Amino acid sequence: MSGQESPAICSAKGCHAAATWAVVWNNPRLHSPDREKVWVACGEHKQPLAxxxxxxxxxxxxxPLEAVS
Known part of the structure; x- marks a missing residue:
């Protein structure tokens, strides 16, 4: 093992592209207001996921993904 992390892969179904965006969300019926969930997205899927x-x-x-990493 090289010690390097693998690149994040887009959360969109069937996509295998490297992710460059963080789509931050919270379901208020399930999570406390301060809890944040993150889907990662490539440029093509950033808007559809959002x-x-x-x-x-x-x-x-x-x-940008690096802002939450």
């Missing part, structure tokens, strides 16, 4: 969460009022923010 839209999916926004429709459900779960989306908190979208930011």
């Amino acid at each position: 839209d999916y969460l926004a429709v459900r009022s779960f989306l908190k923010r979208v930011e």
